[in-house]
Every structure is written in structure tokens, then in C-alpha cells.
Amino acid sequence: MLLGAGGAEHLAIGEVTAPMFPRSSNKPLQALAMVRAGLDLPDADLALVCASHNGEPAHAEGVERILARYGLTEDDLRCPPALPLHGPAARAAPAARRLLMNCSGKHAGMLVTCVLRGWPTGSYLDPAHPLQREIAGTLAEAAGEPLTTTGVDGCGAPVFALSLTGLARAFAGLAAAAPGSPPRRVADAMRAHPFMVAGTDREDTRLMRAVPGLVCKAGAEGVHAAALPDGRAVTLKIDDGATRARLPVMVGALRALGVAEPGLDELAEEPIYGGEQVVGSARLIKGVL
Numbered sequence: 388m389l390l391g392a393g394g395a396e397h398l399a400i401g402e403v404t405a406p407m408f409p410r411s412s413n414k415p416l417q418a419l420a421m422v423r424a425g426l427d428l429p430d431a432d433l434a435l436v437c438a439s440h441n442g443e444p445a446h447a448e449g450v451e452r453i454l455a456r457y458g459l460t461e462d463d464l465r466c467p468p469a470l471p472l473h474g475p476a477a478r479a480a481p482a483a484r485r486l487l488m489n490c491s492g493k494h495a496g497m498l499v500t501c502v503l504r505g506w507p508t509g510s511y512l513d514p515a516h517p518l519q520r521e522i523a524g525t526l527a528e529a530a531g532e533p534l535t536t537t538g539v540d541g542c543g544a545p546v547f548a549l550s551l552t553g554l555a556r557a558f559a560g561l562a563a564a565a566p567g568s569p570p571r572r573v574a575d576a577m578r579a580h581p582f583m584v585a586g587t588d589r590e591d592t593r594l595m596r597a598v599p600g601l602v603c604k605a606g607a608e609g610v611h612a613a614a615l616p617d618g619r620a621v622t623l624k625i626d627d628g629a630t631r632a633r634l635p636v637m638v639g640a641l642r643a644l645g646v647a648e649p650g651l652d653e654l655a656e657e658p659i660y661g662g663e664q665v666v667g668s669a670r671l672i673k674g675v676l
Contacts, residue, residue: 388551389640389676390559392617397644398676399552406535406548407624410606411439413526413546414493415573416557420525421500422569424518428453428496434580436496437573437604441586442471442480442487449583450486453495457502461486465512466494466542473587490542492583497544514545523547529557529570541607554612555620562602562614574602590634590654597650598641605630611637619644631657631669639671 389397415437418426428436432453440446454460461484469488470477480487485494497518501508506517513519514537522545527534530553540546549557564570577584581595584604594603594613603613609625611633621640625632638655659667 388555388620388622389644390555390618390620391644392619394556394559394618396552397619400676401551401626403551403622406550407610408536408538408540408546408548408606408608409554409610409612410540410546410608411490412554412604412606412610412612412622413549414439414490415561415577415602415604416526416529417493417522417544418496419529419561419570419573420522421496421518422572423525424500424521425503426496426500428499430576431580431583432492433496433573433576434583435492437577438492438584439489439591439605440492440583441473441476441589442469442489443473443476443586446492446583446586447471447486450491450495453492453499457499459495459498459502459508463498463508464488464491464494466490466544488542490540490544493544494542512543512545519545526557529560530554531556551622551624555614555622558602558604558612558614558622559618559620562600562616562620563618577602577604590637593654594634594637597654598646598648601641603637605633609633613637613641615644615646619646631659635669635671636676639676643676 388403391397418436435449464485466488468483530549532553534547536548538546561570561574581592585591600616605611608628612622614620656668656670658665
């Protein structure tokens with residue numbers, strides 16, 4: 388789904404109004420709900436709340452910092468233990484930890500919001516918890532559509548279904564929000580700290596560094612959402628759930644919206660490996676968008 392400046396539909400391909408699970412593409416909107424509920428963190432830490440991070444040292448240290456500021460510890464996190472996504476960090480980790488799981492920043496933000504509001508922390512993942520009700524209301528409002536389906540994400544948190552059209556509207560609202568507003572706080576934190584949102588060699592970090600003003604967040608099952616300060620937005624889901632085509636399609640969609648940053652050129656083609664050799668690539672067929 389592509390939206391032009393001001394929210395007008397630019398291009399729609401496929402089932403853009405059917406509900407689907409955005410997975411981690413919902414994280415900036417979940418963070419928005421937390422900010423509206425009272426979460427107030429430095430920008431680098433707020434970017435980490437929006438993250439599917441690599442588990443590199445800066446990410447782990449950031450999550451510890453968020454928790455410690457409010458008297459919380461790693462034991463309070465309810466995301467599952469995991470090794471870092473980043474190869475060198477994974478090899479250096481002696482064991483899987485909750486702190487290293489890619490969603491630990493979001494979970495830390497959820498816990499801190501509960502502390503600030505006086506809500507129970509032990510049940511913060513329950514869909515009936517006040518925090519999750521706040522998040523659901525914020526997502527529905529930002530997307531301009533009702534939430535019809537709730538699932539459980541890989542990290543154990545509730546995941547709310549949105550359409551690609553609703554997700555595009557929500558991201559456009561983040562990127563084009565008024566200075567100082569809660570959605571703008573989330574967008575500016577991500578723009579200022581793209582490394583904290585993902586990490587070394589990751590799509591979101593590379594895209595936000597390549598395109599000034601871009602806010603973007605990938606999600607599992609081939610989902611991606613991005614928006615620019617004038618409200619132009621892209622949301623996509625690869626039908627087979629694989630990620631190999633996601634970045635080339637996103638680059639093609641941004642180009643279709645008139646984004647011509649030269650840094651996109653090196654992101655337009657994803658190598659495909661057979662063993663230790665590159666045996667092909669995923670790239671957008673000319674004329675598809």
C-alpha cells in the first residue's frame with residue numbers, strides 16, 4: 388500500500404484492506420501508546436522501545452539502563468530468553484538471556500509504563516491489562532479502523548491485527564506529526580537513533596540512514612512499514628512470509644513515491660546464498676511498481 392502526501396492513495400496492490408498481523412511493525416505504535424500513558428525516556432532509549440534489536444552491547448546496555456532507572460531488573464521481563472541476532476554478539480554471549488531477546492526494549496518500556504501508572508507489572512502481557520487496552524486503543528485510533536483480531540506475538544506480547552491501509556495511515560501520522568507531540572517524539576527518536584532500532588547490517592538502520600526523515604519498522608512474516616515527513620507512506624507484506632524480497636520491494640515502493648536518495652541503490656538487491664557463495668539475488672522486476 389502506498390500513500391501520497393496528505394494521505395491520498397497512491398497505489399494499492401493485493402489485499403490492502405484485509406486484517407493481518409504487522410508483528411514488530413506495530414512497535415512504534417505500541418511505543419506511542421506508552422508515551423501517551425506517561426513514558427518519558429531519552430531519545431536513544433525510546434528508540435530502543437521501538438526496536439527489534441540485534442542484541443549488540445549498546446542494545447543490552449540500553450535495556451538494562453531503562454529497567455534500572457525504575458528499580459526493575461531483567462527478571463521482570465516476560466519476553467523469552469534468546470541469543471543476539473547479531474552473529475559476533477551471539478558468539479560472545481555465554482547463554483541465552485531475556486535481556487538479549489530482540490523485543491526486550493519493548494518489554495522494558497511496557498514495564499516502566501506500568502510502574503509510572505501504578506499498574507501491575509507481573510501481568511503486563513495479559514490482553515485485558517490496562518496497558519494492553521491502552522495500546523489497542525492507540526493502534527485503532529492511529530490506523531483509523533477497529534481492531535478485529537488479537538494474537539500472541541513471538542515475544543509473548545499481544546499482537547493486534549491491522550490492514551496494510553490502516554498501518555500506512557498510522558505510520559504517516561507518526562512521521563508527519565506536529566513537533567513536540569507524542570507521535571513526533573517516537574518518530575524523532577527513531578530518526579535520531581536508527582542503530583538502536585535494529586543494529587549492524589539491519590534493514591531499518593540502513594534505510595533510515597539512507598533516507599533523511601524516514602521512519603520505518605520491519606516485522607516478521609515479511610511485513611514492512613515506512614513513512615516520510617510529508618505523509619508519504621509504504622506498507623507491504625510478502626505473501627509467503629519470507630524476508631528475502633522485503634527490502635528490494637520497499638526500495639521500489641519508495642522510488643515509486645519519488646524518493647531518489649542515492650543510498651537506496653545499494654539496498655535495491657538482496658543476495659541469495661548457496662552454502663558460502665552468492666548464487667543469486669532478489670530484486671524488483673522493472674515496471675512492477
